[in-house]
Amino acid sequence: MCGIIGIISREPVSSRLVDALKRLEYRGYDSAGIATLEGGALGRRRAEGKLANLERHLAENPLPGTIGIGHTRWATHGAPTTRNAHPHATARVAVVHNGIIENFRELRAELSAEGYAFESDTDTETVAVHVTREMDRGAAPREAVAATLKRLEGAFSLAFLFKDEEGLLIGARKGSPLAVGEGKDEMFLGSDAIALSPFTDAVRYLEDGDSVILDHGRAAIYDFDGNEVVRPLRQAVGKAFYVDKGNHRHFMQKEIYEQPEVVGHTLGAFVDMTTGRTKIPQGQPLDFSSVRRMAISACGTGFYAGTVGRYYFERYARIACDLDVASEFRYRESPLGDVDLALFVSQSGETADTLASLRYAKAQGLKTASIVNVPESTIARESDLLLPTLAGPEIGVASTKAFTCQLTALAALSVRAGVDRGAVSAEEELELTGALAEAPRMINAALHLEERIEELAHDMANHRHALFLGRGFSYPLAMEGALKLKEISYIHAEGYAAGELKHGPIALIDETMPVVVIAPHDRVFEKTVSNMQEVAARGGKIILITDEKGAASGAVDAAETIVLPNMPEILTPIVYSVPLQLLAYHTAVHMGTDVDQPRNLAKSVTVE
Incomplete structure (x- = not known):
């Protein structure tokens, strides 16, 4: 949700902190700030709004120092103002935070009763003040942080900077991601490898409950019980991607x-393109023959x-599928005794509700698999099986290429499941994988319609409401x-099963209502046509996407x-996504909204 960076070096860090925050701005952009030490004294610069405001502030008021922390914020507690911007600090410590401290009110009341004052409305400041209280009682920085972490409830990652401690950074994570980067005589903390990629590709990912003590040449990592542990050093992928428009x-x-390319890469992970046979990535042991029921x-x-x-698995593999929004799944306390596989889908692999659902399923003894775009993420690491999408870093908040890669993975998996269960013959497998192999070309054909779709978007921008209909x-x-x-143009829009039109939404239809109908000429095309005729009879303005x-x-x-173009049915969800993305994109551009960073949204939702 928010982005964190920390650097301990022998060279000035201010400009590098800002450079890293630019790579993290997709995680939040309500405000930004950095803190450094110079001569042992804490200094801070913070600004409301996007990172450019902080850059201007720093140009006018430079911040020296060879150790520092930085943050770009997506607001959860307190309005997105400079006062609530991170880093939060006392006279003794500065802290940056991603996540939510659920019991901050209780802690704040306790600290206030002892005479400690607060300057912001955030939960994060409570952490800084609690650490300060422990240090005032005589604790060293590490001890003060350890005592504070034991009191915190919620999901979070934290980085701490201390007055008079120019050789010390402390980080900790519980639920929210945090990585440690190793350089030459310098060390780094970051929310992900993309933030660290300008400085190093040697990264260790903290496990849930870990804390880390950094000096100039070493990272000492401790588990929740305080035992020093070793986390594997990985070659981070972030450096392979230059994040540029x-x-x-x-x-x-x-x-x-990028979708033709990345869908092709993802398809290659699930299909042997030489033989046309489906496969499980990296030879992982997943046999669907005994899977009777799935939970997605x-x-x-x-x-x-x-x-x-769900449609894919039920159609091609004949596996019954339960489907839940992750934010409701574990709270329903669904009985899962007859579920043989739980499958979770996440771009970031850090989505808090999805991670909680994964852990609920594991606690019920289920085998788990995850379709994830970040293989080093928490969901990927905690799943029994990782089913990677190879979309590469997705910076725009509105998901596009990650979505089509997810669809590609799901389509290929459903065929593999069908083969394992005897629902798909060897000949049908070749036919279906041959169809999937056409996806990059078909997507490219859809991209060639951009100019036409842009024309339609100019008219869509004149409306405040829209309906989207489809079947199957x-x-x-x-x-x-x-x-x-709605997420990038702020136009109110609703998607319905076309057959449900007459059960309520048809009351909204008049000559001012655009109705986007997704209707490839498939086995339910005639049914969809009858629904379109109901719209036409009431003067609705139909935008038909068909073949x-x-x-x-x-x-x-x-x-x-x-x-x-005409295409096999298994391809339609993947390819028909593209004109819908372009329609939303050009509508937003025409309206002048912030396409990449729409208001109130963040890319990786690591809080409930």
Whole structure:
């Protein structure tokens, strides 16, 4: 949710802290700040709004020092103001924080009763004040942090900087991610490898409950019980990607255009393209032959990918699937005795609700698998099986390439499951994988429709409400298309199963209501046409997304039609996602909203 960076060096760190925060700004951009030590004294610079405001502040008021911490914020506690910006500090310690301290009110009342004052509305300041209280009682910095961590409830990652301690940084994590980077005579803390990639590719990922003590040449890592432990040193992938928009106006547009490549990479992880046979990535032991029932759980766009996955598994593998929004899954206390596999979907692999659902499933004794884009993430590490999507870093808050890679992985997995269960013959497997192999080309064909879709987006921008309709595989896409439009353009939009139109939403239809209908010429096309006719009879403005065969049928007089190539049914969710992404993107651009960093949203939701 928020981004954290820490550097201990023998060279000035201010500019490098800001550079790292630029790579973390996708995690939050309500405010930003850094703190350093110079001559043992704590100094801070903070600014409301995006990182550029902090850069201007630092240009006018430089902050020297060879050790420091930085933060870019997505607000949870307290308004996004300079007063509530991180780092939070007392006279003795500065701290940056990602996550939520659930019992901060109790701790704040306790500290206030002892005479300690607070300057912000945040839960984070409570951590700084509690550490200060422990130090006032005679504790050394490490002891003060350890005592404070034992009192904290919630999910968090933290980094601490101490007055008069120019050779000491302390970090800790419980639920929220934190990585340690190793350099030459310098060390780093960061929320992910992307933040550390300009400085090092040697990274250790802290496990849940770990804390770390950094000096110039060493990282001493301790588990929750205080035992020193060793976490594996990994070659981080972040350095392989230069996070830049290239020739595109926004990261979202760039990532939409990366889809032919990254979908192809992901497909290669699940299909042997030489033989046309499906496989489990990295030879992991996953046999669907004994899987009778699955549980799928995810949040946001990942949930809509999971919804398509449910259709895939039930259609091709004949496996019954339960489907839950992760934020509800564990609280329903669903009996899982007849579930043989729990599958979780997350771009970041750090989504708090999805992680909690994974842990609930594991506690029930289930075998778990995760479809994740960050293989070093917590969800990936805690799952029994990792099923990676190879989308690369996704910077735009609105998911695009990660979504289509999730769909690709789910499609290929469902075919593998069908083969294992005898529901898909060897000949059918070749036919289905051959169809999936066409995905990059079909996506590229959809991208060539951008100019036409941009024209439609200019009209969409004149409306304040929209409906999206679909049946079968297209129903989850209707919900995802509506989500894309509202999250970046702020137009209210809803996605419905087309057959549900007459059960309420039809009351909204008039000549001012655009209705986007996703209708490839598949086995439910005629049913969808009948729903379109209901819209047309009431003057609704239909934007039809179909294929050549559907357009040629002339079944309904749509106001506008976007025509994709004819394609096998298994491909339609993957390819038809692209015009929906482009429609939302160009609508937002035309309206002048912040496409990559829409208001009130963050890329990685690491709090409940």
